[in-house]
Amino acid sequence: MTSAALDVDSVRADFPILKQQIHGRPLVYLDSGASAQKPEVVIQAVSDYYRRDHSNVHRAVHTLSQRATAAYEAVREKVCTLLNAARTSEIIYVSGTTAAINLVAQTYGRANLSVGSEVLVTEMEHHANIVPWQIACELSGATLKVVPFHDNGVLDLEQYRTMLSDDTRIVAVTHISNTLGTINPMTEMIRLAHDAGAVVLVDGAQAVPHMTVDVQALDCDFYAFSAHKLYGPTGFGILYGKESLLEAMPPWQGGGDMIKQVRFAQTTYNDLPYKFEAGTPHIAGAVGLGAAIDYVSGHGLGQIAAHERALLNYAQAQASAVSGLQVFGTAPDKAAVLSFELDGIHAHDVGTVLDHEGIAVRAGHHCAMPVMEHFGVAATVRASFGMYNNYDDVDALFAGIARTKDLMSA
Amino acid sequence: MTDLRELYQAVILDHNRNPRNFRMAQCHNHKAQGVNPLCGDEVQIYLQLNEAGIIEDISFQGRGCAISTASASIMTETLKGRSADEADTYFSAFHQLVTGEGGRAAAELDFSKLDVLGGVAAYPARVKCATLAWHTVQAALHQNNEKITTE
Ligand SMILES: Cc1ncc(COP(=O)(O)O)c(C=O)c1O
Numbered sequence: 001m002t003s004a005a006l007d008v009d010s011v012r013a014d015f016p017i018l019k020q021q022i023h024g025r026p027l028v029y030l031d032s033g034a035s036a037q038k039p040e041v042v043i044q045a046v047s048d049y050y051r052r053d054h055s056n057v058h059r060a061v062h063t064l065s066q067r068a069t070a071a072y073e074a075v076r077e078k079v080c081t082l083l084n085a086a087r088t089s090e091i092i093y094v095s096g097t098t099a100a101i102n103l104v105a106q107t108y109g110r111a112n113l114s115v116g117s118e119v120l121v122t123e124m125e126h127h128a129n130i131v132p133w134q135i136a137c138e139l140s141g142a143t144l145k146v147v148p149f150h151d152n153g154v155l156d157l158e159q160y161r162t163m164l165s166d167d168t169r170i171v172a173v174t175h176i177s178n179t180l181g182t183i184n185p186m187t188e189m190i191r192l193a194h195d196a197g198a199v200v201l202v203d204g205a206q207a208v209p210h211m212t213v214d215v216q217a218l219d220c221d222f223y224a225f226s227a228h229k230l231y232g233p234t235g236f237g238i239l240y241g242k243e244s245l246l247e248a249m250p251p252w253q254g255g256g257d258m259i260k261q262v263r264f265a266q267t268t269y270n271d272l273p274y275k276f277e278a279g280t281p282h283i284a285g286a287v288g289l290g291a292a293i294d295y296v297s298g299h300g301l302g303q304i305a306a307h308e309r310a311l312l313n314y315a316q317a318q319a320s321a322v323s324g325l326q327v328f329g330t331a332p333d334k335a336a337v338l339s340f341e342l343d344g345i346h347a348h349d350v351g352t353v354l355d356h357e358g359i360a361v362r363a364g365h366h367c368a369m370p371v372m373e374h375f376g377v378a379a380t381v382r383a384s385f386g387m388y389n390n391y392d393d394v395d396a397l398f399a400g401i402a403r404t405k406d407l408m409s410a
Numbered sequence: 411m412t413d414l415r416e417l418y419q420a421v422i423l424d425h426n427r428n429p430r431n432f433r434m435a436q437c438h439n440h441k442a443q444g445v446n447p448l449c450g451d452e453v454q455i456y457l458q459l460n461e462a463g464i465i466e467d468i469s470f471q472g473r474g475c476a477i478s479t480a481s482a483s484i485m486t487e488t489l490k491g492r493s494a495d496e497a498d499t500y501f502s503a504f505h506q507l508v509t510g511e512g513g514r515a516a517a518e519l520d521f522s523k524l525d526v527l528g529g530v531a532a533y534p535a536r537v538k539c540a541t542l543a544w545h546t547v548q549a550a551l552h553q554n555n556e557k558i559t560t561e
Contacts, residue, residue, distance in 0.1 A: 344427075346475035348449055349418070352533060356414050365450045378450040378473050407418055408476065 006299055006307040012388045014039040014295075025358030028396045033178055033337055033384030034362050036209060036231045038292075045291035046233060046284045057283055058257055058274075072283050075290035076273070079238050082293050083223060084214040089272040090246065092239040093281055097205040098128040100224035100239035101172070103276060104201050105132035107249040108222075109170065115141035117169045120198070122147040122155055122184075123374060124177040127367045129203045133172055142169070149374070153180035153329035160189065164196040171200045175207035179368040179382065180329025181312070181337030183211070186218050194219070199245065205229055209386070210308060210335045212301045215240050227285060231386075232292035236285025239276070246272050253278040296387070304387045308336045311385050315394045322401060328375055339366075339380045342401065345408045347379035353404040354381075359396055416529035417536075418476065425480035430487055431469040438467065442553075444546030446538055451478055455546045463493050470543060477527075477536050482543035484523045494551045500524075501544045507531070508540045 012018055017037045020027050029037060049071060055064035057072045076088040085091060094100045109132075113119065119133045123146050137144045147160045164171075171193040176183050186202060193200045199221035207213055208225040215223050223240040227233055241249075251258055251269050255278035260268040269275045296304065315338050319327050324343030342350055351363030362382045365372045372378060383397055435456035445452045453472035460466050468486045473479075485504075489497050503519055506512025510531030530540045 346479075348451075348475035348536070348539060349477070352417070352536060353414060364448060369450065372450060378452070407414060408423065410418075410420065410423065 004303070006303040006387065008307065008388065008390045011039075011299065012390070014041070015388050016040055016043070018388060022358040022360070023356050028357075028359040028393045030383040030385065030389065030393060030397060031360045031362050032209070032229070032386030032389075033206060033366075033382060035228045035234065036386050037388065038231055038233070038288075039295050041295050042232055042288050042291045046288045049284050049287045054283070056280055068283055071290075072281070072286045075286045075293075078290050078293045079240075082208070082213070082297065083238075083240055084216050085240055086216060087243065090240055090243050092241065092246070092273045092276045093286060094224075094237050094239050094276075095235050095282065096226040096228070096237035097126075097203060097224045098132075098226075100222075100237055101129055101201065101203065102132045103239055103252045104222050104224075104241070105136040107252050107276075108199070108245065109133070109136035110140065111248075111250060112169050113137065113140035113142035116167060117142045118145055118165070118167045119143070120145050120147055120160070120163055120168055120171045120173075120193075122173050123149050123370050124153070124155070124180055124182065124368065125172070125174055125370070126178050126203065126205065127369070128205075129172050129174060129201075130370070133170075143167075146370070147173075149180075149182070151374075153177065153182045153331045153334075155182070155184055155189075157185070157188070161192060164192055164198065166197065168193070168196050168198040171198050172203065173200065174203040174205075175213070176204075176210065176335050176337075177329065177368075177371070178206045178337065178384075179339055179366045179371045179380070180331065181334040181339070182329060182331040183207075183333040183335055185333075186220065190219055206335070206337075209296070209304075210301075211305050221245055227289040227292065230289070230292050231295060233282070233285045233288035236282045236289055238289075243272065246276070251275050251278070255279045257281075299387065305335070307387065308385045308389075311389055311391070311394060312336060312338065314391060315383065315385075315397070318394065318398045322398065324405070325401070328371075328377075328380055336385045338383045340383075341377055341380050342405065345404060347381045349408060350381045350401070350404050353407055354397070354400045357396065357400040357403065359400045361397070413529075413532065417533060419526050419529065421526045422476060422480040425483040426476040429470075429479050429483040431483065431490075432471065433469045434471055435467045435469045438469075440550040442546045442550035444472075444542050444549065446474075446478075446542055448538070449475070451475065451539070451542060453478065453482055453543050453546055455482075455543065455550045457547070457550050459494065459551075463495070465489050465492055465494070465497065468547075474542065475536075475539050477530060478539040478542050481527055481540045484527065485543050485547065488520065488523055489547065497547060497551060501548060504544060505541060508537050509534075 053067040055068045057069040201222040204225040226237040258278040328339040347363035438456035440457040451474035458467040508530040
């Protein structure tokens with residue numbers, strides 16, 4: 001890792017998609033929170049894999065299958081290093097954060113939840129970290145409890161403390177809020193949950209691209225993220241789980257690869273991590289994630305985080321000077337996200353005008369309807385930053401906001 | 411900016427700021443709720459149909475973008491006093507207008523107010539905003555008290 005500041009111009013040059021015009025304007029991509037763009041090295045890795053090495057994994061003695069398997073499994077090591085997990089058997093390949101959370105809800109949840117037990121989530125979760133728990137609670141008779149946040153977007157830790165009890169089995173919480181940008185105090189929350197005897201699943205979808213994550217230092221029990229938000233392919237992601245927990249959990253989906261021996265009398269399941277990896281996986285997804293991890297690590301997550309924080313500060317300073325602009329989420333510990341509303345102008349209209357200026361933002365509820373409800377709005381505009389964004393992008397955003405106000409008040 | 415002004419014409423901005431018939435009808439015998447799950451927009455439509463099947467009163471409430479609010483507002487002005495059958499005819503003609511699939515609406519239809527929404531055709535992502543209220547009227551007329559969504 002280098003300690004020099006991120007060279008954003010060279011980073012930008014690595015992303016072919018950024019070199020285009022939208023409605024005659026240079027593309028300003030401020031929707032990395034929804035999905036990040038892909039550097040050439042990731043596109044190339046996926047393409048090379050299909051051109052040279054593709055076959056099914058773990059299945060055949062021929063050369064291509066050996067190569068595909070080697071490339072696929074090598075990525076487990078990279079993920080292990082990225083998250084500082086203790087061993088590769090704790091790295092489960094899944095299709096994304098959503099699948100990772102559903103896996104835990106359906107296996108650990110089903111085995112450990114019953115009438116009288118409780119699952120804690122927070123008010124700022126993405127729907128992917130709410131609905132799987134609602135389903136698990138409905139099936140088991142357990143109760144879902146919701147930890148609220150303060151109006152500035154900081155979790156109410158007092159409430160969290162009082163809501164934790166002997167009945168709490170699982171705490172499922174986002175590391176960084178996709179709507180508010182809040183970085184939650186994970187270490188403390190995990191310690192408190194463990195004191196109460198609960199396990200903790202951390203939704204890291206928005207954290208892994210923006211900060212260094214160390215699952216052993218956090219001492220979390222499960223950690224989930226998606227490759228596509230980390231400049232990798234869609235349809236691929238990671239579930240980290242502590243080995244002892246994963247060992248004890250029943251499998252989720254059944255099929256090929258997750259078994260040792262199939263007999264109609266009895267089937268024996270495969271060892272970790274394969275026990276949770278039924279069927280032909282997204283091999284190219286893994287290969288692409290490997291390239292993305294190399295790319296991001298080469299630049300340094302610390303450098304990326306510092307750059308994005310500087311952009312966010314710059315954007316927040318400009319936002320505070322715009323009359324009628326309200327920012328949602330002003331936590332002191334915050335990353336890469338600026339959610340806002342313009343007085344009297346619906347988020348969708350803002351999104352359309354900005355798009356016309358070549359600026360891609362998200363307008364809507366960001367799959368976090370409870371957050372919208374907290375603030376009594378139907379939708380917000382969200383600008384989210386990635387490693388390739390620069391100060392010009394932020395300036396373009398605020399020029400676009402000024403034009404939106406102009407147009408909509410005429 | 412010129413073509414964006416096609417979408418956000420002054421008339422649309424006016425309807426957005428001062429939506430007509432924006433209230434719950436004093437008395438109504440048909441109603442429906444429409445939501446656009448993509449953006450969380452929602453609209454309630456209230457209709458009073460008389461025995462002859464004529465829409466005597468129509469009003470709406472809810473929250474949405476400028477396009478959906480203006481569309482709902484103009485729709486209520488257009489449909490008041492018309493029959494349920496006419497409402498269907500207007501809806502298909504309006505749908506063609508905002509998707510850019512039709513030519514001009516048939517001469518016997520009064521599109522004097524609706525035409526202003528023709529700019530939506532250039533913004534496929536916004537067609538659902540323009541049609542939400544209309545879909546909801548369909549639900550109110552044909553499957554009373556149903557909740558409908560654009561998805
Ligand atoms: C905080 C958070 N959790 C979960 C998800 C779901 O991720 P995916 O759709 O990749 O499964 C997202 C993506 O929007 C997210 O931001």
